Amino acid sequence: MLPDKLQALVRLLARLPGVGDKTAQRYALFLCTADPAIARELGLALAGLEAEVGPCTRCGHVADRSAAGGLCAICADPRRDGSVLCVVGRVQDLLSIERSAAYRGRYFVLGRLLAPLEGIRAEDLPLERLKALLRDPARPVTEVLLATPPSVDGEATALLLAEELRPLGARVTRLASGVPHGGDLEFADPVTIGRAIAHRRGVE
Amino acid sequence: MLPDKLQALVRLLARLPGVGDKTAQRYALFLCTADPAIARELGLALAGLEAEVGPCTRCGHVADRSAAGGLCAICADPRRDGSVLCVVGRVQDLLSIERSAAYRGRYFVLGRLLAPLEGIRAEDLPLERLKALLRDPARPVTEVLLATPPSVDGEATALLLAEELRPLGARVTRLASGVPHGGDLEFADPVTIGRAIAHRRGVE
Numbered sequence: 001m002l003p004d005k006l007q008a009l010v011r012l013l014a015r016l017p018g019v020g021d022k023t024a025q026r027y028a029l030f031l032c033t034a035d036p037a038i039a040r041e042l043g044l045a046l047a048g049l050e051a052e053v054g055p056c057t058r059c060g061h062v063a064d065r066s067a068a069g070g071l072c073a074i075c076a077d078p079r080r081d082g083s084v085l086c087v088v089g090r091v092q093d094l095l096s097i098e099r100s101a102a103y104r105g106r107y108f109v110l111g112r113l114l115a116p117l118e119g120i121r122a123e124d125l126p127l128e129r130l131k132a133l134l135r136d137p138a139r140p141v142t143e144v145l146l147a148t149p150p151s152v153d154g155e156a157t158a159l160l161l162a163e164e165l166r167p168l169g170a171r172v173t174r175l176a177s178g179v180p181h182g183g184d185l186e187f188a189d190p191v192t193i194g195r196a197i198a199h200r201r202g203v204e
Numbered sequence: 205m206l207p208d209k210l211q212a213l214v215r216l217l218a219r220l221p222g223v224g225d226k227t228a229q230r231y232a233l234f235l236c237t238a239d240p241a242i243a244r245e246l247g248l249a250l251a252g253l254e255a256e257v258g259p260c261t262r263c264g265h266v267a268d269r270s271a272a273g274g275l276c277a278i279c280a281d282p283r284r285d286g287s288v289l290c291v292v293g294r295v296q297d298l299l300s301i302e303r304s305a306a307y308r309g310r311y312f313v314l315g316r317l318l319a320p321l322e323g324i325r326a327e328d329l330p331l332e333r334l335k336a337l338l339r340d341p342a343r344p345v346t347e348v349l350l351a352t353p354p355s356v357d358g359e360a361t362a363l364l365l366a367e368e369l370r371p372l373g374a375r376v377t378r379l380a381s382g383v384p385h386g387g388d389l390e391f392a393d394p395v396t397i398g399r400a401i402a403h404r405r406g407v408e
Contacts, residue, residue, distance in 0.1 A: 001277060001278065001298075001299060001302050002266060002299075003256070003257050003266060003267060003268035003271075003276075003277075004268065005249070005252070005253070005256040005257050005268065006253075006257050006266055008249060009246075009249045009250070009253065012242070012245055012246045012249055013246070015242055016231050016234060016235075017230055017231070017234050018227075018230070023222075025296075025299075026221060026222070026296070027220050027221070029266070029294075029295050029296060030220060030221050031220075031250065031253060032253055032254075032257045032258075032266055033259075033266070033294075033295060033315070036253075036254040038216070038219055039250045039251075039253045039254060040250070040251065040254065041216055042213075042216045042217070042247075042250050043246075043247050043248070043249070043250030043251030043252075043253070044247070044251065045209070045212060045213045045216055045247070046213070046235065046243045046244070046246050046247030046250065047243075047244065047247030047248065047251060048209070048247075049209070049210075049213065049235060049236055049240075049243045049247070050236075050240040050243060050244065052207070052209040053207050053209050053210050053236045054236075055237075062206060062207060062210055062233070062236055062237070063207060064207035064208065064209065067207075072207075073205060073207075074205065090233075090237075091233050091237060092229075092230070092233060094205075095205060095206075095229075098205050111237070
C-alpha cells in the first residue's frame with residue numbers, strides 16, 4: 001500500500017540501531033509528508049558524511065576529515081594529558097566519559113569488543129595501532145586505563161589488553177566496578193554486589 | 205566533542221518524530237562508523253524522495269509521482285468500491301485500516317485534524333477538495349465513513365465534516381467507539397466505557 005521508493009526508504013531506515021519496521025515506517029511517512037526541506041537537508045548531510053567525517057587517524061574517535069593531520073578534537077587539544085590513555089569500546093562510551101568531566105587524558109577507540117561467539121577475535125581488534133601509540137617515544141604514555149564495559153565481552157577484552165599491553169611498560173588500570181551512584185542495594189544484581197564487596201576500599 | 209558536520213546531522217535526525225538528542229546521536233554515530241554504504245544509500249533515497257513520492261492527486265495518500273494521473277495504488281485499483289469514502293486524519297491511520305482488511309472502499313486523507321488551540325481551523329482542512337470528490341457525477345459516493353480518531357480533535361473534526369458533508373447527499377457514518385477487542389473492562393477508561401454503553405447494540 002506504499003510506493004516502492006517509500007518502501008525502499010523504510011527498509012533503509014530499519015537498519016538504524018533499535019529501529020524496527022513500524023518506527024521506520026513512521027520516520028518515512030514523516031519525511032515524505034512533512035516539510036520536504038527536512039528530507040532534502042538530511043539527504044545532503046548523509047550523502048556528504050563519508051567524505052566529511054571519519055575516524056581520527058590517531059585514536060579512532062570521530063573526526064572532521066579536513067582537520068590538520070586528520071586528528072579529532074581531543075587528540076588535537078594540547079591541554080589534554082597525553083600521559084594517560086583511556087581505551088574504550090565505542091565512540092558512545094568516550095562521550096559518556098567526557099560528560100563525567102572526570103578524565104582529562106587521551107583516548108583510544110577499539111571500535112569493537114572481543115566476542116568469540118560472534119566471530120570477533122583478538123586479530124580483529126586494532127591491537128597493533130594501540131601498541132604503536134604506546135611505543136611512540138615522542139609521546140610517552142605512563143598509564144593505560146581500560147574502560148571497556150563490565151560485560152562478558154568487555155571483561156574479556158580488558159583481560160586480553162592487559163596481557164598484551166603490560167610488557168610495554170605503562171601501568172594498566174581498569175574502571176572501578178560496583179554499585180552505581182544513587183543505586184539501591186535491593187535492586188542491584190548479585191554480580192555487581194559481589195564486585196562491590198571484592199573491590200571494597202578503606203574509608204579514610 | 206563531535207565534528208560540526210556530525211552535530212549538524214544529529215540536529216537533523218532529532219527532527220524525526222519521537223527522536224530526542226540521545227537517539228539522534230546514536231543514529232548519527234552508527235551512520236558514520238558502520239558500513240558507509242548505509243549512509244550513502246539513505247542519502248540518495250532522501251535526496252530523491254520529494255521528486256519520487258508525493259500526495260495522491262485524488263485522495264492525499266502517498267503515491268508514486270510517476271504513476272498514471274498521480275494516483276495512489278488504492279485510487280488506481282479498479283477493484284476498490286468507489287461508492288464508500290473513508291476520511292482519515294493521517295496516512296498512518298489509512299494503513300491501520302488497510303491492515304484490518306475490513307474495508308474495501310476508497311479513502312480521503314485530511315493530513316491534519318481540527319485543533320483550534322494549535323491554530324488549525326476549518327479553513328486549514330482540505331474541505332473543498334473533499335466536497336469536489338463527493339460532487340463528481342462520474343464517481344457517485346453513497347457513504348462517507350468518518351474515521352478520524354476518537355480523540356477531542358478527531359471528534360471535533362468528525363462533527364465539522366458531518367455538518368459540511370450531509371447536505372451533499374451521501375450517508376455520513378462514524379467508526380464505532382467502545383471497548384477494544386481483548387480489552388479488559390477493569391482497565392478501560394470511563395469515557396470508553398460510557399461510549400460502549402451509550403452505543404450498545406442488540407444481540408441477534
